[in-house]
Amino acid sequence: MAAERLVVVGGDAAGMSAASQARRLKGPGELEIVAFERGHFSSYSACGIPYWVGGQVEERDELIARTPAEHRERDIDLRMRTEVTEIDVAGGRVRSRDLESGHEDWTGYDKLVIATGARPVRPPLPGIDAPGVYGVQTLDDGQALLDGLASARGRRAVVVGAGYIGVEMAEALLNRGFEVTVVNRGEQPMATLDPDMGALVGSALDGLGITTVNGTAVTAVLTGPDGRVRAVAAGEREFPADVVVLGLGVEPETGLARAAGLPLGVYGGLLTDLSLRVRGHDGIWAGGDCVEVLDLVSGRERHVPLGTHANKHGQIIGANAGGGYGTFPGVVGTAVSKVCDLEIARTGLREKDAAAVGLRYVTVTVESTSRAGYYPGAAVMTVKMLAERRSGRLLGTQIVGREGAAKRVDIAAVALTAGMTVEAMTALDLGYAPPFSPVWDPVLIAARKAVAAVRAAG
Template sequence: MAAERLVVIGGGAAGMSAASPARRLKGPDELEIVAFERGHFTSYSACGIPYWVSGDVGARDDLIARTPEEHRERSIDLRMRTEVTGLDVSGRRVRALDRESGEAYWTGYDKLVIATGARPVRPELPGMDAAGVHGVQTLDDGQALLDSLDALGTEGARRAVVVGAGYIGVEMAEAMLKRGFEVTVLNRGEQPMATLDPDMGRLVHEAMDGLGITTVNGAAVTEILTGADGRVTGVATDAVRYPADVVVLGIGVEPETGLAREAGLPLGPQGGLLTDQAMRVVGHEDIWAGGDCVEVLDLVSGRPRHIPLGTHANKHGQVIGSNVGGGYGTFPGVVGTAVSKVCDLEIARTGLREKDAAAVGLRFVTATIESTQRAGYYPGAKPMTVKMIAELRTGRLLGVQIVGREGSAKRVDVAAVALTARMTVEQMTALDLGYAPPFSPVWDPVLVAARKAVAAVRGAGS
């Protein structure tokens, strides 16, 4: 009996995390695995790219978990620099283009995994494709940016404009600052970090200004300015022109689902593929999808969300690989936990923002407290702000946001567990969290916020 063929589109975190467990469960005589990757690298940490650019991570290869050769040693037919350009669902085949040779061909499949990732948002503005304008989604992107910076040399003006102030934007602002650039961040929103409520985003803005990063809010880019040689010279908004020797795009990403859309596969409201808990594409028995190209269930709001994070992509891949290989796995959903930093400022969030809760019809109260990440008398104690959102009447925790210095961000994990368990803020006040002066005040800031949220719930009820 001939072996079944599994085709994987995408050699990143989700794709190869699916191929590897499938291979462990089934040998080559039972399951042939063919994987296509259009870039030069596989199984790498895209989240680490800003820290490679900044110099905190010494070498590109430090970000690579497994090379193409290592995958091939496990009997995975991994075809690099090969892009899937067509998907024929009824014919159960994909069309691939070898970017090196130009050869195009069809490959049939019995089972298919779509792990095409996400693409940086790149507005259609004059000059957007100019030399010196860079996205940072892949290792190839990171290498292109570093090559561009090297070409500038160390003499003369070194001005960087970062467009966008989300996770990638603030992380790249730090990277450019560490490389000695004068950094301006242009943000369309009211405050940086739109994943936070504006009152918490304001704290990020103030801290970035204190670090020497100029952040301009309400700044909609209208044009990338270029010189006679075609290289970027600045960025224009409606009101101001900002000089730039390099421009980094940190506007965000969107699901890379063009193939899926053309093939008629189901997409969610944010353009990501829709799957069941087994990560199987809805309505298609032998097609799975995972990583940044899918939407997943938000366990707090009950609605699908597109959250492009490496943590999710690796979990998706493990679930898919288990199911493809004859095992069993599920991915129940997320609560939307994410952490980031800009220099020594740590930023964290989980669950819903105020506008998210309002959008799904939830009534809520908020509580914001200021504390320190260590006992106030202990050396190195720094400010930390915690905002908590709780459902009116029930007191169910809906979301937490944290902005502070070293030791602040990972406290959000306590809230992530509480959200997953559907705990109330009153139940949270009884959590037995670790205490010692070097790590926390006697009342941990998360518990102080929970106590204040309890009072807010009770006050609203009365």
């Protein structure tokens, strides 16, 4: 009997994790695996690109977990620089184009994995496609930006947007010796935080010498006589720029799926069941940044593009496609970042998220230290916590501080996943020693305050 064929569209985290896991379960005599990747690289850490651009990671290849040759050694037919241009669901086949030769071909499949990732948001503004404007999502994008920095005529950079990508790229450009301006349409940086916590990030950016312009939307990228970027127009002002980096976030890359008639959610991501099978389509799975996932706190679908999820998705998809079994129950929305020595973390719901789904809540904000106050190196951190009124169920936590701040959010992430109340959290048996924490960990101090707020609210 001929082997089944698994076709994978996308050669990064989710796609190649799925291919590798399926291969572990079934040999080439049982399952043929063909994967398509339009870029020059496979299985790399997109999350590491800002640190490569900024110089903390010296070599590009340090970000690559497994090369195309290594995948091929494992009997995975990985076809690089080959773009899938059409999915024929009824015919069980995909059309691909070799980007070097232009040759097109159809490849049939018995099972299909869609792992097309996400693309940087690129608003339709005048000059947005001018030379010197960069989005940063793939390793190819990172290489293009580094080449652009090396050839820039001056040392002025404008970052458009102040979310995770924006602040990370601002740090990277600062490290490269550029004068950095961040233009942000929100009232504070980091819209993934509540505004009061985002203000702490804004103060830190100012202290680093990064100019942050809030409450101002970019209206155009202005170019010089040579067609290259010369400035960014925002509001009534112009900000000179030799390089512009777009940090406006990403959106699911689901054009293929949409054209094929596959189900998409409100954020444009593919909709799947718990096994990551595309809803209503046996034999087709999707994972990574191109899907929407269940938020376990709000009960609604969200688009959460993170490498952690993509790798988990790939493992689960590969298990199912290879004849095993796995499910992905959902997320609580945990994310961490840094800009220079400032650490930023959040998990669960912001205030506006809770209000949007009809939850009534209380909030508390506390200041504490990363270590015992008397121990050298103790740094201030701010913890904000949301809890549901009456029940006291934890709804979300945000942390901004220096060394030792960001990973504390994992305490809250576990509590959210377990559905704990803030009162139950106060009894958590966390590790303590003066070099690591005060007697009461900052997260537990916030939980104690939240208990009092819940009681006061009746």
